Amino acid sequence: MKELIEMIAKALVDNPEQVNVREVVGEQTTVLELRVAQSDLGKIIGKQGRTARAIRTLLGAAGMKLRKRFVLEILE
Amino acid sequence: MNTDLREQIRETAAQICSCMKFTVAVEIGEDEEGFLVVFSGKDSEFLLQKNGDVLNSLEYVLNRIFSDRLKKDLKITTDANDFRRIRREELCLIAEKASEKVGNYGTTINLQAMPPHERRIIHMALKDNPKVKTVSEGMGEDRKVIIMPSR
Numbered sequence: 001m002k003e004l005i006e007m008i009a010k011a012l013v014d015n016p017e018q019v020n021v022r023e024v025v026g027e028q029t030t031v032l033e034l035r036v037a038q039s040d041l042g043k044i045i046g047k048q049g050r051t052a053r054a055i056r057t058l059l060g061a062a063g064m065k066l067r068k069r070f071v072l073e074i075l076e
Numbered sequence: 077m078n079t080d081l082r083e084q085i086r087e088t089a090a091q092i093c094s095c096m097k098f099t100v101a102v103e104i105g106e107d108e109e110g111f112l113v114v115f116s117g118k119d120s121e122f123l124l125q126k127n128g129d130v131l132n133s134l135e136y137v138l139n140r141i142f143s144d145r146l147k148k149d150l151k152i153t154t155d156a157n158d159f160r161r162i163r164r165e166e167l168c169l170i171a172e173k174a175s176e177k178v179g180n181y182g183t184t185i186n187l188q189a190m191p192p193h194e195r196r197i198i199h200m201a202l203k204d205n206p207k208v209k210t211v212s213e214g215m216g217e218d219r220k221v222i223i224m225p226s227r
Contacts, residue, residue, distance in 0.1 A: 004095035008141075054132075061096065061122055061130040065098065065122055
């Protein structure tokens with residue numbers, strides 16, 4: 001699922017070269033830590049967090065098919 | 077319209093789905109509102125979970141990604157398995173049933189929270205009904221249509 005977050009984040013931001021995703025794989029849950037340039041944080045989060053919520057919904061749907069849980073953390 | 081942009085949108089939608097491990101076919105067309113991205117095939121039903129929440133999220137993300145390149149009055153719409161048409165019929169039915177109740181008993185009905193285009197369908201379905209009037213209330217994702225007696 002790392003590719004999904006990487007792909008969407010790179011398409012959204014102004015500085016795609018600064019997009020970095022780290023995958024922390026757990027037994028049930030996988031945490032995806034996303035780092036972007038400070039100036040791009042707003043693009044990832046969106047108005048009232050709508051973009052972040054939409055990305056999390058997509059992640060949830062992908063997890064449903066694989067029967068796994070994915071959590072997106074956006075790090076500053 | 078711009079065929080380059082069209083192919084880019086299709087490509088991006090297909091890429092997102094393949095990253096999600098969804099086996100779907102992606103077609104793109106143009107309508108009066110902008111671009112229409114249609115998903116079909118084996119895994120398209122995964123996009124329709126939670127009353128189309130996943131499909132709407134995909135639509136939102138695509139619009140954010142291409143917002144700079146789309147003209148102001150254009151937008152990307154998504155569909156799968158004829159969901160938009162079926163949902164429209166469902167919403168019209170909800171509107172009709174609720175307006176009957178409001179008309180007969182003079183009560184006010186709050187519908188569940190809906191995204192803008194779904195609220196619009198409710199408003200449009202009831203705009204010529206003299207017995208009721210409709211307003212939207214609430215903020216953001218919680219915004220819902222309220223149907224009340226017109227007097």
